[in-house]
């Protein structure tokens with residue numbers, strides 16, 4: 001593979017990485033910084049209906065979620081761009097487009113789909129955008145508003161939004177779905193049926209940022225969107241389920257913090273991968289870090305095209321009852337690697353075995369007849385001394 005190029009909904013991108021619609025692309029200058037840093041395309045911050053969402057909280061909008069000192073995610077209550085669409089087109093688009101930026105215009109779905117279509121037509125007339133992404137997934141508006149993630153839980157509404165924008169423009173049209181749903185497949189299939197050219201999976205997860213126990217006050221006084229590394233397993237569930245159920249390409253979005261995450265998303269069916277929180281935490285240079293890792297990977301694996309690995313993991317995702325029927329496994333220790341057996345320093349696995357299979361008497365002992373094959377000790381062991389093996393290899 002000489003380049004990292006990918007074809008996405010008929011548009012050639014120099015690589016599969018996309019700067020997601022959010023704060024780092026709120027204006028033209030910053031949208032262009034994402035492009036200059038190496039992104040294959042950029043989605044500027046969503047254009048909203050000119051109503052109450054045109055202003056956003058300025059009393060603190062973002063809260064880190066930590067485990068110990070480690071950041072695992074972020075909750076935000078940012079809403080959409082505060083500029084009118086016309087101002088953005090007049091003042092920002094030219095700056096965003098500099099150097100041939102591939103711009104994917106994100107339009108918040110209006111309550112009346114015809115209005116979403118009108119905005120798309122206005123944007124297409126500039127000749128400076130490459131595709132559209134309809135946003136039916138903002139996690140903040142709720143209840144009577146019926147926009148954002150509530151709209152995105154209605155397959156019929158997803159259909160009507162895509163249909164209206166497809167009628168209004170000629171460029172490819174995608175829709176950004178919400179992970180705040182028990183099953184994304186009906187919305188994905190309705191969008192595909194309406195003619196969507198791609199799906200973005202997904203927006204952030206509707207959530208609560210916690211309580212400051214010194215004051216008893218919420219850390220953010222409204223429900224917001226959870227993003228960053230912690231949401232990757234949630235988004236990967238949706239991406240893989242939808243990838244099995246539709247034919248159109250998927251732009252995965254959620255929790256990318258290493259180049260390996262990008263490969264994982266491609267292996268569960270994604271064609272492109274969007275990034276937001278990691279860019280917010282590490283700057284636009286994060287694209288360079290990812291691109292370096294990806295370039296080395298394709299070289300090492302002798303890949304000629306992303307198609308060679310796309311969806312590779314999907315056939316191995318099976319209904320859970322099939323796994324329960326498979327032969328059981330048990331833990332096995334490598335005595336050369338175990339820190340307890342070699343140095344007497346570790347007892348980590350003993351604390352996580354709830355089946356009485358690991359004892360220290362005084363050194364590590366495994367009662368394999370008690371092992372239930374849960375695998376937690378193998379995940380916890382700092383020395384990779386434990387693994388699961390077929391029960392038939394039991395000595």
Ligand SMILES: Cc1cc2nc3c(=O)[nH]c(=O)nc-3n(C[C@H](O)[C@H](O)[C@H](O)COP(=O)(O)O)c2cc1C
Pocket residue numbers: 020021022023045046062074076078079080081106135176202203204225226227228229231253254255256274275276277278
């Ligand atoms: C501060 C902030 C603002 C965001 N604003 C938008 C937005 O205007 N439109 C949109 O479609 N998604 C928005 N998002 C969602 C991101 O584009 C992305 O879908 C989500 O954060 C998951 O990706 P990540 O884990 O890489 O951050 C926003 C996210 C954050 C953190």
Ligand code: SF4
Pocket residue numbers: 330331352353354355356357358370371372373374375376377378
């Ligand atoms: S696999 Fe589970 S049950 Fe078996 S030893 Fe490890 S923690 Fe205990």
Ligand code: SF4
Pocket residue numbers: 333337338339340341346347348349350364380381382383384385386
């Ligand atoms: S966690 Fe690993 S290194 Fe520590 S005692 Fe268990 S097997 Fe040995």
